[in-house]
Amino acid sequence: MARTVDPARHAARRLRIIDAALTRFAADGYEATTTAAICAEARIGSGTFFHYFPTKADVLLGILELGTAETTAWFDEQSGREDAVGVLRDWIDQTIEDFSDRRMAGFVRAVGAVMSRPEFAAALAADDRATQTGLLGWVELAQQQGSIRTDLTAARLTSWLTVLTDGFADRIATDDGFTAGAEGPVLRDAVHRLLGPEADESGDVPLR
Amino acid sequence: MARTVDPARHAARRLRIIDAALTRFAADGYEATTTAAICAEARIGSGTFFHYFPTKADVLLGILELGTAETTAWFDEQSGREDAVGVLRDWIDQTIEDFSDRRMAGFVRAVGAVMSRPEFAAALAADDRATQTGLLGWVELAQQQGSIRTDLTAARLTSWLTVLTDGFADRIATDDGFTAGAEGPVLRDAVHRLLGPEADESGDVPLR
Amino acid sequence: MARTVDPARHAARRLRIIDAALTRFAADGYEATTTAAICAEARIGSGTFFHYFPTKADVLLGILELGTAETTAWFDEQSGREDAVGVLRDWIDQTIEDFSDRRMAGFVRAVGAVMSRPEFAAALAADDRATQTGLLGWVELAQQQGSIRTDLTAARLTSWLTVLTDGFADRIATDDGFTAGAEGPVLRDAVHRLLGPEADESGDVPLR
Amino acid sequence: MARTVDPARHAARRLRIIDAALTRFAADGYEATTTAAICAEARIGSGTFFHYFPTKADVLLGILELGTAETTAWFDEQSGREDAVGVLRDWIDQTIEDFSDRRMAGFVRAVGAVMSRPEFAAALAADDRATQTGLLGWVELAQQQGSIRTDLTAARLTSWLTVLTDGFADRIATDDGFTAGAEGPVLRDAVHRLLGPEADESGDVPLR
DNA sequence: CATGAATGAGTCTTCATTCAT
DNA sequence: AATGAATGAAGACTCATTCAT
Numbered sequence: 042m043a044r045t046v047d048p049a050r051h052a053a054r055r056l057r058i059i060d061a062a063l064t065r066f067a068a069d070g071y072e073a074t075t076t077a078a079i080c081a082e083a084r085i086g087s088g089t090f091f092h093y094f095p096t097k098a099d100v101l102l103g104i105l106e107l108g109t110a111e112t113t114a115w116f117d118e119q120s121g122r123e124d125a126v127g128v129l130r131d132w133i134d135q136t137i138e139d140f141s142d143r144r145m146a147g148f149v150r151a152v153g154a155v156m157s158r159p160e161f162a163a164a165l166a167a168d169d170r171a172t173q174t175g176l177l178g179w180v181e182l183a184q185q186q187g188s189i190r191t192d193l194t195a196a197r198l199t200s201w202l203t204v205l206t207d208g209f210a211d212r213i214a215t216d217d218g219f220t221a222g223a224e225g226p227v228l229r230d231a232v233h234r235l236l237g238p239e240a241d242e243s244g245d246v247p248l249r
Numbered sequence: 250m251a252r253t254v255d256p257a258r259h260a261a262r263r264l265r266i267i268d269a270a271l272t273r274f275a276a277d278g279y280e281a282t283t284t285a286a287i288c289a290e291a292r293i294g295s296g297t298f299f300h301y302f303p304t305k306a307d308v309l310l311g312i313l314e315l316g317t318a319e320t321t322a323w324f325d326e327q328s329g330r331e332d333a334v335g336v337l338r339d340w341i342d343q344t345i346e347d348f349s350d351r352r353m354a355g356f357v358r359a360v361g362a363v364m365s366r367p368e369f370a371a372a373l374a375a376d377d378r379a380t381q382t383g384l385l386g387w388v389e390l391a392q393q394q395g396s397i398r399t400d401l402t403a404a405r406l407t408s409w410l411t412v413l414t415d416g417f418a419d420r421i422a423t424d425d426g427f428t429a430g431a432e433g434p435v436l437r438d439a440v441h442r443l444l445g446p447e448a449d450e451s452g453d454v455p456l457r
Numbered sequence: 458m459a460r461t462v463d464p465a466r467h468a469a470r471r472l473r474i475i476d477a478a479l480t481r482f483a484a485d486g487y488e489a490t491t492t493a494a495i496c497a498e499a500r501i502g503s504g505t506f507f508h509y510f511p512t513k514a515d516v517l518l519g520i521l522e523l524g525t526a527e528t529t530a531w532f533d534e535q536s537g538r539e540d541a542v543g544v545l546r547d548w549i550d551q552t553i554e555d556f557s558d559r560r561m562a563g564f565v566r567a568v569g570a571v572m573s574r575p576e577f578a579a580a581l582a583a584d585d586r587a588t589q590t591g592l593l594g595w596v597e598l599a600q601q602q603g604s605i606r607t608d609l610t611a612a613r614l615t616s617w618l619t620v621l622t623d624g625f626a627d628r629i630a631t632d633d634g635f636t637a638g639a640e641g642p643v644l645r646d647a648v649h650r651l652l653g654p655e656a657d658e659s660g661d662v663p664l665r
Numbered sequence: 666m667a668r669t670v671d672p673a674r675h676a677a678r679r680l681r682i683i684d685a686a687l688t689r690f691a692a693d694g695y696e697a698t699t700t701a702a703i704c705a706e707a708r709i710g711s712g713t714f715f716h717y718f719p720t721k722a723d724v725l726l727g728i729l730e731l732g733t734a735e736t737t738a739w740f741d742e743q744s745g746r747e748d749a750v751g752v753l754r755d756w757i758d759q760t761i762e763d764f765s766d767r768r769m770a771g772f773v774r775a776v777g778a779v780m781s782r783p784e785f786a787a788a789l790a791a792d793d794r795a796t797q798t799g800l801l802g803w804v805e806l807a808q809q810q811g812s813i814r815t816d817l818t819a820a821r822l823t824s825w826l827t828v829l830t831d832g833f834a835d836r837i838a839t840d841d842g843f844t845a846g847a848e849g850p851v852l853r854d855a856v857h858r859l860l861g862p863e864a865d866e867s868g869d870v871p872l873r
Numbered sequence: 874c875a876t877g878a879a880t881g882a883g884t885c886t887t888c889a890t891t892c893a894t
Numbered sequence: 895a896a897t898g899a900a901t902g903a904a905g906a907c908t909c910a911t912t913c914a915t
Contacts, residue, residue: 070362072280076910086876087911097910153419154278154362169423193435200420200427201435207423208416211361212408215377215415219408227401227409234442259899284885294901299886467878486778488696492906502880507907569835570694570778585839609851616836616843617851623839624832627777628824631793631831635824643817643825650858700889710897711890721889 055093058083059107062100067147071101071155098160101152105164109171116175125183129202132176133232136206137225146213146221173199189236198236205231263301266291267315270308275355279309279363306368309360313372317379324383333391337410340384341440344414345433354421354429381407397444406444413439471509474499475523478516483563487517487571514576517568521580525587532591541599545618548592549648552622553641562629562637589615605652614652621647679717682707683731686724691771695725695779722784725776729788733795740799749807753826756800757856760830761849770837770845797823813860822860829855 061083065074076097080087094100115135119128140146155161173196180202181195189198209228212219269291273282284305288298302308323343327336348354363369381404388410389403397406417436420427477499481490492513496506510516531551535544556562571577589612596618597611605614625644628635685707689698700721704711718724739759743752764770779785797820804826805819813822833852836843 069365070280072278073363073365075908087878088876088913089874091911092874095911150358150361150364152362153358153422154360155281156358156422157277157281165423197432197435200424200432201439204413204416204420204439206416207419208412208414211415211419212412214361214364215373216408224405224408227405231409231412231443234445235439237442262899283883295886295903296888296901297899300899300901303886305885470878485781486696488694489779489781491904503882503907504880504909505878508878508880511907513906566774566777566780568778569774569838570776571697572774572838573693573697581839613848613851616840616848617855620832620836620855621828622832623835624828624830627831627835628828630777630780631789632824640821640824643821647825647828647859650861651855653858699887711899712892712897713895715890716895719890 054085054089055103058085058090058093059100059103063104063148064144066101066104066151067144070151098158101155101161102164104148105152105161105168109164109168112168112171112175116171119179125179125186126188128179129176129183129232129236130229132179133206133229134225136209137221137228140210140213141221143213143221146210149207149210150214169203172203176202183236190239192239201235202232205235262293262297263311266293266298266301267308267311271312271356272352274309274312274359275352278359306366309363309369310372312356313360313369313376317372317376320376320379320383324379327387333387333394334396336387337384337391337440337444338437340387341414341437342433344417345429345436348418348421349429351421351429354418357415357418358422377411380411384410391444398447400447409443410440413443470501470505471519474501474506474509475516475519479520479564480560482517482520482567483560486567514574517571517577518580520564521568521577521584525580525584528584528587528591532587535595541595541602542604544595545592545599545648545652546645548595549622549645550641552625553637553644556626556629556637559629559637562626565623565626566630585619588619592618599652606655608655617651618648621651678709678713679727682709682714682717683724683727687728687772688768690725690728690775691768694775722782725779725785726788728772729776729785729792733788733792736792736795736799740795743803749803749810750812752803753800753807753856753860754853756803757830757853758849760833761845761852764834764837765845767837770834773831773834774838793827796827800826807860814863816863825859826856829859 058079062074062079065078065082068074069078076087076090079097079100080090083090094103115132119131122128152161152165156165176199177195180189180199183189184191184195184198193201205228209221209224212224213221266287270282270287273286273290276282277286284295284298287305287308288295291298302311323340327339330336360369360373364373384407385403388397388407391397392399392403392406401409413436417429417432420432421429474495478490478495481494481498484490485494492503492506495513495516496503499506510519531548535547538544568577568581572581592615593611596605596615599605600607600611600614609617621644625637625640628640629637682703686698686703689702689706692698693702700711700714703721703724704714707714718727739756743755746752776785776789780789800823801819804813804823807813808815808819808822817825829852833845833848836848837845
């Protein structure tokens with residue numbers, strides 16, 4: 042008789058809206074996506090949407106927080122491992138897998154444009170921090186283990202890892218001929234080259 | 250008798266609007282930028298804006314076309330050179346210089362979000378094509394000259410060059426501590442590493 | 458569970474907007490009427506207006522279509538009658554009654570000015586066709602029955618009936634002293650005279 | 666050496682603008698006609714337009730005043746004539762000729778929609794008054810001469826003459842198959858029938 | 874809880890008009 | 895006198911959000 046709110050049902054519906062919003066944001070960008078479009082994608086009424094998220098901005102924040110949480114969780118899972126280079130390699134593989142869903146690459150571009158709004162800037166910064174922080178420890182360890190170059194600080198190397206993954210996502214979003222599947226191995230190789238030991242002043246290397 | 254239209258004055262004013270729009274787009278994104286904000290930035294009335302550009306979209310297209318034209322012009326200037334690797338090195342330097350204006354990095358992110366609109370997609374594709382085409386010849390030449398790796402096609406290598414520069418721009422836009430000036434040398438080194446000869450199956454390289 | 462949309466309520470509201478628009482169009486003309494004025498007249502918010510009609514033009518089209526439907530319905534009701542002249546007389550009476558609402562006369566003038574826009578031209582042509590087609594059969598029958606002149610084709614006579622009614626509407630809209638009530642009998646007489654048998658070359662009739 | 670203002674040149678240019686405006690108003694209606702369109706039609710710059718007419722409304726007023734003046738002049742020319750019916754017949758012929766220029770019919774419809782603006786209402790009323798006043802004397806005289814019916818006052822008959830001519834113009838503007846040339850004779854006949862002597866209670870006339 | 878009709882603030886864009894040349 | 899670049903007030907329309915059912 043008592044009306045029990047089913048938390049599982051609530052969470053499922055929330056996720057469904059988040060997924061619909063992710064799809065639309067990735068396809069059209071945040072500003073160009075109307076709440077009506079999200080509702081249509083999620084097959085719900087507009088009233089329902091605002092039951093779950095007080096504003097449109099909150100869905101985006103919800104997505105970003107989810108992403109941040111996943112990143113944090115992933116790194117938590119790795120804790121205890123000894124093979125720093127292995128963790129970094131697994132992280133790259135994870136990134137490639139994430140971007141195999143083309144929506145993801147599109148989404149990353151889409152939200153790039155809303156960084157200017159403070160509400161989003163904070164969430165994006167938190168997301169970035171989760172990745173940077175998560176990586177930093179392993180980069181440091183890899184350096185201590187002598188597995189990777191030490192001429193740059195661990196922090197800078199970490200930033201440069203994201204340079205590669207962000208550029209990878211950009212390219213997937215831009216270029217139909219560039220897919221995570223086909224170019225993933227090159228990404229692995231590129232990271233390897235980036236982290237490799239500083240060159241001995243050997244001879245005739247290109248572009249140095 | 251009639252007042253002669255001064256084309257120089259017209260072009261100057263047009264450029265001023267383009268510059269103002271670039272500033273606002275970079276800061277707020279395309280959609281979030283109001284025409285009123287562009288007018289305020291350019292210190293003109295709204296009527297004047299639409300005197301120069303029939304719609305808000307046309308300013309963005311104008312900016313993109315300008316960029317494409319500059320890219321094309323730059324590669325035209327290099328024609329006749331023999332040192333493919335030198336051209337690539339200069340291109341990197343040019344890119345670093347471009348992104349020393351932080352607006353540029355912000356702008357690149359900002360327009361990433363509007364790719365979904367066909368009108369912009371075409372212009373962005375043209376822009377991308379100008380860069381890819383411009384680079385392709387030099388990458389091929391460098392390969393023929395034995396200066397860079399040949400295990401990937403010239404086209405793929407070219408794409409990967411833009412992976413690096415796009416990621417570089419993203420990072421500048423995202424991370425206040427990451428500047429074109431400070432990280433430019435690392436970009437040069439990263440390109441060098443990316444293009445370097447395929448590794449002999451030596452031994453213990455990280456992440457391979 | 459879901460709230461059932463009440464179609465009656467929707468139709469009523471739609472009609473209310475149409476009525477408000479008719480009032481404003483008749484008073485100020487189509488172009489000079491702002492959507493804000495229609496909303497004020499209908500006591501609704503601007504958003505509601507566009508909820509029912511996607512553009513301002515669509516309200517006008519809605520009004521015209523309603524008029525066309527009413528004309529068609531009226532003629533459908535007459536089908537089966539034998540007294541062609543009676544039908545024509547009733548049509549005149551109906552016209553007089555319609556124009557007893559001065560808004561109607563004003564509205565007719567108002568939309569005359571927008572004929573140039575193709576979207577409206579089509580609707581106005583359809584409206585005109587409904588009247589002409591509806592009348593034509595009865596005019597033909599009246600001719601066959603020998604009740605009216607036959608020196609002009611039925612189609613031309615039909616056109617001339619609308620010359621009279623259009624002119625009647627114009628005059629009502631133009632001249633405050635000219636009302637449908639007072640001049641209706643003259644309209645009936647004028648139609649009678651127009652349709653009367655061709656004059657035998659008798660003698661001294663004016664203006665012939 | 667002295668710059669003499671050439672009044673003839675000025676008047677000619679003014680007329681050219683009036684003619685251009687008439688063309689555009691007739692085609693598109695007053696509100697939908699932009700000053701830019703008038704300038705393009707007249708092959709002048711926008712600045713020049715406002716040299717001759719302080720506002721867009723003033724061109725329309727200029728056109729209307731010109732029409733009123735022509736009407737007045739026409740009736741002035743007839744003064745002294747004895748054949749009232751002949752004058753009315755000539756007036757009808759003049760009307761037919763005027764509407765042989767389809768622009769005129771379009772123009773009449775076009776301005777019908779702007780009656781609501783007081784500035785125009787006054788000019789249109791003046792125009793109407795010129796016609797009504799001009800006709801009234803001849804209608805009265807024709808009645809005194811026993812040439813036309815006397816069961817309606819001269820003023821009402823005069824109004825009904827314009828019902829016919831207004832309706833005639835409407836139909837020309839509405840219906841491509843209805844031209845002043847082809848239907849002019851019917852207009853003459855219709856006026857004749859309208860003004861003819863009251864029917865003796867003869868027999869079975871239609872629609873009475 | 875779920876819905877979608879209603880709302881109005883905010884945007885892009887048009888266009889009559891001004892004014893320096 | 896003639897021009898057209900510059901202006902900003904005003905209008906059509908969009909869309910996030912509210913709330914009665």
